[in-house]
Amino acid sequence: MDLSGLPFSNRPVGWFQIGWSGEFAPGTAHPLRYFGHDLVAFRTLVGELSVLDGHCPHLGAHLGYGGKVKGDCVACPYHGWEWDTEGRNARIPYQDSPMKMSLRKWPVREQHGCVFMWHDPTGAPPRWALPHVFESYPALPGREEDYYPPYGNSTARFDRESVHTQVTMENGVDSVHFRHTHNAPVDPVLEDWVIRDAELHTRVGFLSPATGNVALTLHNITAGVGLSFSAFEGSYHYRLVFAGTPVDDDTTDYHYTIWYPREPGDTGSIMPPDLRQRIKSQFLYTLEEDMLIWRTQAYVPRPTYAKQDIKPYTAMRKWQKNFYNLPPLNQNSA
Template identity: 35%
Template sequence: MAMVEDKLSVDAPVESPIGVSTYRYPTGWYVVGWSSELGSGQLQKLHYFGRELVCFRGTSGAVSVMDAYCLHLGGHLGVGGHVEGDDVVCPWHGWHWGTDGANTLIPYSEKETCKQNLRIRTYPAEEWCGMIVVWFDRDGQGPCWQLPRVPELETGEYYPMHPHSRMVNRVKVHPQMIVENAADPYHIQFVHHGDRPAQVRSFELHEHYLHATVQVNYGGGKPATWLTPKGPVDGLVVYDTYGIGIGFVRFPKEILASVQITGHTPVDDEYTDYFFAMATAREEGDINDEPSERAKRWISMQQRIVKQDFFTWENMKYLDKPNFAVEEAKNYAALRRWARRFYPPDAGEGDSSADCLKSR
């Protein structure tokens, strides 16, 4: 589980252009909900990775995510089922299933209290930054990396991330498109109405995460705005993306120190749920949990900016052979080569070249 620090070369020659895998469910961690919306003893029906799932919190407080169908006769646990202790109970004949998916009770059988070898498929689930996240691997392998710590949320220097900033949007897009924003500074001028192109300052690909820094100009072309009262400001925006499912964007203190977490969770072969949450540095001396007016304005501006990308994705076509401009080719092609490691080898363009996935 140790983080691998080897940096992969971005300078490898640009091979023939690379399409995006037609397979939509790469291996990795994915956000599937907000922690505070799942109370003790509650259950939610979910649909992700092209599957019906059920997510529940038992009385011990732990969250479990498993396939939704009961292995007795196929009842849907998420429709009429309920939680008892740490078990989920099927609405049809009352069979119990534990947090590990095992059958724990057949309530009416005098011959067998349960079927010990019967187990519904479960997905490793954690609560992280106020979100419920699951590890998805098509072939059922366990996590090969851990979710990162978020230092900003560990002290009182930032306003709480929840519930003020969060939103989720269902977008008709391949989840990899969202990650590719980090290699695409040239769309900022057109889609996000930047005054001038952003400049990529660094671009690193590691085993399971990507780290990029991009210089962005704020308030360009205007003497003063509410965000840049003293005139235009250049700031370094930092992208960290973990697998295909989880992304961070950190904004500089010259604008407003803040961290944005996005989750890109494939729903099915067409749609992705785009989760968004953000925390900003506190105004000096402000001890309230609710962000200040300026912070709120910044968060809602970011929510608007994120949505500006949607029309490009919802109407695009996935080209087998995209044609990159010279300036963008190196990072774009490197990102696409890196991304292939998260796809099963027999699924579309995947080659599972990451060490943690290769060893299977």
């Protein structure tokens, strides 16, 4: 996708996924790059995960490449300066006292095995809450323990894609593409959509070819322009998160996570091989089908809409403008 003609930046405000909890083991440090910033993620031995700006201000070494976790700090691999989970300089090995200086700390949340980070170009703290994989669907009760843990079982990742998250999140109001892109046997219907502050809630019904009744309902929450939370009701009962996180002005990382119900009596953490393969071929593969479109898609600022597209598409695009170029927030009011 050619991003040069898009009427918005690749650095919107919101929550974005930066990985899965299982990728950040206790006592390890990892380099990351998102929103044009070099970052370091490290987890202390007691399990706290922190994300800081990645370069030590002493002489610029990257803390994620060779950095060592010591207590609640990450130590620079160059001269051993230590930075705690709040980003504060906690120790300089060859000096009696640390420096009164800090690295930027990025807000992170871990939820059911996923790691999310807040991004705001103004440096403001989170302006809204992160949706929840299970609790955001009060009409569809579910417990995490009733599903296999996704990491290692049912996740997919696409790195450094030249695909803007705005384009991918517009799938939230697009029911027609299921038939043509994913070979759905029926034409799903967008039954309802409503905007609630930083969230767009949609409901899509899949009709049974045999009865004409709704056999499967997709409940979706689009949060800003970086996250999509979905829960299926009916013939399937799995849940998923689709996330696009800008790396820089030209590329984006995509994460796809599926929570699938356990087989009866199975309390283990690993899916049966046949189930894992079925999820990969039937569900995870749908993201590859979408990517085939998005990678070569041209963004059309003023589309020629079909009649049923006009209201939801125009409402969504108007709403998503709210996530670009937000003014600084009074941090005392957050």
